[in-house]
Every structure is written in C-alpha cells, then in structure tokens.
Amino acid sequence: MPNLIKSEDLHDFLVLNRPSFEERLLSVAVNVRDKINEIHVIGNINLLDNAHQLVLLIVDGKLDEVEEFAKKEGIVWAKHAMTLSFKLEWIRAIRKTFWEFLYHFDTLNGHKVKNSENFYTETSIYNELVDSFTNSFFISYSKYKDELIEKQQKLVNNLSVPIIPITPDVSILPLIGTIDTNRANVIEEKVLFEVGRMRIQTLIMDLSGIAEMDNEAIRLFLKLLDGVGMMGSKLVITGLRPEIVRNMIKLDVEFGGKATTKASLQKALQDYLKIDTNHSRESLVDLFSK
Structure with missing residues (x-):
C-alpha cells in the first residue's frame, strides 16, 4: 500500500493523497498515459485534473454537477475528434483507482467490514454516479456529432444543387x-x-x-x-x-x-x-x- 495521509473524511483523503491517486491512475490506464500531453494540446483537456474533479464530485454525491461535467467533456471530445477508446479506458481506470483508494481509506481509518446492506448502498451510489458520467458523456458526444453531420449534410446538399x-x-x-x-x-x-x-x-x-x-x-x-x-x-x-x-x-x-x-x-x-x-x-x- 502506498504511503498515504490519513483523513477521516473521504473527500479530504482524496485531496491530501492526490499525487498518489494520479500515480496509480496512470499506472492503470497504460494506453492513455502516453497520450496525456497530446490530448491536452489537441483539446485543452487536462485528464488528471478532470479525473480528480470527477472523483470529488462522486464522493460528494453531486449528480447534476457530474452530468454537466460529462456533457462539456463530451462536446470537447467530439469537437476535436479524439479517440473514444482512450476515454473508455480512462473511465475504467478512474473507477478501479477510486475503489482501491476507498479501500485504503477504510483500512487507514480502522473501519470494520461494513455490513452487506450498507456496503451495497455505498457501492451502488458511487457506481451510479460513474455510470451517469459515462452515459452523459456519450450522449453529449453523439448529439454533437449528429448535429455536426447534419450541418455538413445541409452544406453538401446546397453545393450539390448549384443554380x-x-x-x-x-x-x-x-x-x-x-x-x-x-x-x-x-x-x-x-x-x-x-x-x-x-x-x-x-x-x-x-x-x-x-x-x-x-x-x-x-x-x-x-x-x-x-x-x-x-x-x-x-x-x-x-x-x-x-x-x-x-x-x-x-x-x-x-x-x-x-x-x-x-x-x-x-x-x-x-x-x-x-x-x-x-x-x-x-x-x-x-x-x-x-
């Protein structure tokens, strides 16, 4: 286990241990790791900053902010035609790393194994928020692409009838x-x-x-x-x-x-x-x- 700073609040724990979280995240997202700088240059997207922001929104249970955040990222990703497979791998890596640090948080604070009902409730809430981010991202991405294709088609149609x-x-x-x-x-x-x-x-x-x-x-x-x-x-x-x-x-x-x-x-x-x-x-x- 990495040398982590103890905190009794999960939000503070993730803020205090951000460097370790990012290091672990990059080790999990092998293919995305080498594209971090390229994605930043192309779409002005800082994946590490965004991942940190996302996990904090998730632990704070801010569904509306999670979905709005996802919509903005979907538009940027579509506008610059960035590879969706990288985004999928990145989201999976965030989920995996988040669960690892949730385990470290419980361990450092001496939490006993939660009863099955509480554990199921907690994991369901976090998973639903991650899924909401994913769904909102792809809906926003697809909507932007569809609108772009429609605009391009109208332009082509006008050019194809040159009176x-x-x-x-x-x-x-x-x-x-x-x-x-x-x-x-x-x-x-x-x-x-x-x-x-x-x-x-x-x-x-x-x-x-x-x-x-x-x-x-x-x-x-x-x-x-x-x-x-x-x-x-x-x-x-x-x-x-x-x-x-x-x-x-x-x-x-x-x-x-x-x-x-x-x-x-x-x-x-x-x-x-x-x-x-x-x-x-x-x-x-x-x-x-x-």
Whole structure:
C-alpha cells in the first residue's frame, strides 16, 4: 500500500493523497498515459485534473454537477475528434483507482467490514454516479456529432444543387453524380425555392453528368417538372444519357408539355441565349469560372 495521509473524511483523503491517486491512475490506464500531453494540446483537456474533479464530485454525491461535467467533456471530445477508446479506458481506470483508494481509506481509518446492506448502498451510489458520467458523456458526444453531420449534410446538399444565373431570366442547373430518392427530394426543395426567389423564367437543367437515377428518383423528378411549371417557369432538360432514357421508357415516363429537351447544354444555350456555336464552349468556360 502506498504511503498515504490519513483523513477521516473521504473527500479530504482524496485531496491530501492526490499525487498518489494520479500515480496509480496512470499506472492503470497504460494506453492513455502516453497520450496525456497530446490530448491536452489537441483539446485543452487536462485528464488528471478532470479525473480528480470527477472523483470529488462522486464522493460528494453531486449528480447534476457530474452530468454537466460529462456533457462539456463530451462536446470537447467530439469537437476535436479524439479517440473514444482512450476515454473508455480512462473511465475504467478512474473507477478501479477510486475503489482501491476507498479501500485504503477504510483500512487507514480502522473501519470494520461494513455490513452487506450498507456496503451495497455505498457501492451502488458511487457506481451510479460513474455510470451517469459515462452515459452523459456519450450522449453529449453523439448529439454533437449528429448535429455536426447534419450541418455538413445541409452544406453538401446546397453545393450539390448549384443554380447559376446566366441572365436575369435564365439560369442553369448542372447536375452530376447519382440521383437517389434523398437527393431528388433535396433538388426539388432547392429548385422550387430558388425559382421563386430568383424569379427564374427559364431553367436549363443539364443532366449530362448524371450517371444513375433510381426509379423513385425519376418519379420525384417528374413531380419537380410539375412544380416548376406551376410556378410559371419554363424548364429545359439537356444531356439525358441513354441509360436514364431507357429507365424512363420502362417506367412509361413522358415529359409531354412539362419540359423541353435538348441534346446538349451547348445547344440549349445557343437556342435560348443566341450564343454563337463557334464561341459557345468558350462562353461556358467563362460562365462556370466566375
């Protein structure tokens, strides 16, 4: 047993013997021990200070403070994308070291073995507080991560529907990649909003960069055509790929009067903006580089 300072109060005992507690804690948390300084630099988290603060809150039975402390740590840990396995090992090490020092406290103070009922009550309270810290930490961590992912997804969605004004009345929407149901919904929401906000009279939607559209996305795409038409805007579709056209034929899809189709974006610009064919390619490069 380490040379510990005796105290009849557990809180004071842990304060007086903090150096020994930290030394034992580091010996238990083998993998975290070498990351102490790195974690401090990355997230400005002093693990030893926080461990000491946590055990004092636990012995004082301060549930609200324990949970609030855990929430703050969860946010910091998530914000800096620090490894969760280190946190799990650290919490286990704190629990193990705390129980060892609780035993030393009882031994130094000559406490007899507690009866089973009192011992069960005491251990249950301490364990519940440690568990509350763990649960609150991970809930806070997950919530922050979910909110961050949602913000990033919204940003990606906005960037994936780039409506580019060409004239006060004409805009281009070049789409690339795969259009699934989720993205089709995003496109519909964004297009209808921008058509109304920008008062677009003619929207040229270029699909030459679309590699795939699933069946449900095609159906939603047709609803978008209806919506744009209802808002008084003319829709021009360019660059339909053969494989997408085949899927539309299988689904018995017809544009009818909902949209005009052109073989290419270049052709649409030539027709609607009177761009000289010999200079249309250079004009497009200029437009997309602005």
